[in-house]
Amino acid sequence: MLKYVCPDYRIKSLFDLSPKWLKRNGYMKIVVDIDNTLLPRDKNLVGPRAMTWIRQLHQQGINVALISNNGGDRIKGIVRQTGLGAVMRAAKPLPLSYKRIVKGMGGGKILFVGDQLLTDVLGAKISGLPVVWVQSLGGKEHFITRCTRKLEKFLINRLISSGKMPKERVL
Numbered sequence: 001m002l003k004y005v006c007p008d009y010r011i012k013s014l015f016d017l018s019p020k021w022l023k024r025n026g027y028m029k030i031v032v033d034i035d036n037t038l039l040p041r042d043k044n045l046v047g048p049r050a051m052t053w054i055r056q057l058h059q060q061g062i063n064v065a066l067i068s069n070n071g072g073d074r075i076k077g078i079v080r081q082t083g084l085g086a087v088m089r090a091a092k093p094l095p096l097s098y099k100r101i102v103k104g105m106g107g108g109k110i111l112f113v114g115d116q117l118l119t120d121v122l123g124a125k126i127s128g129l130p131v132v133w134v135q136s137l138g139g140k141e142h143f144i145t146r147c148t149r150k151l152e153k154f155l156i157n158r159l160i161s162s163g164k165m166p167k168e169r170v171l
């Protein structure tokens with residue numbers, strides 16, 4: 001069980017994921033979770049730093065797409081601001097949306113990035129895809145997420161005590 005919630009990489013912030021590292025490791029396609037990864041869940045505007053990060057990745061030829069379990073006007077607005085392709089109401093960790101986005105990006109080596117072990121990481125690992133776990137931006141979460149965060153905390157401790165959790169790095 002533990003291996004399905006164990007990320008391949010761990011970073012503190014999305015901005016610790018550099019175009020240089022992605023290119024060096026052959027990740028020319030990445031999928032980024034929206035809420036509490038790209039921007040806090042209680043914000044509507046993508047910050048200038050995130051917009052710059054997306055632009056820098058594009059300039060290096062890296063294809064970026066967004067994924068979210070949420071939908072509606074707020075998420076649509078965020079997707080519009082970035083101009084990126086996206087899968088909304090993704091139902092992570094179910095593999096269907098991962099399959100859909102992988103197909104939409106033309107397959108190949110795709111890296112997933114997200115802040116939740118029980119959705120982002122679990123879904124990617126079930127689907128056999130590499131995943132970066134990023135520290136949550138801490139925006140107010142859905143009540144279901146607040147419940148699963150308790151289980152997540154337990155799993156994080158298990159991963160750390162078993163020596164499986166990757167060290168937080170700047171990539």
Ligand SMILES: [Mg+2]
Binds near residue numbers: 035114
């Ligand atoms: Mg999230």
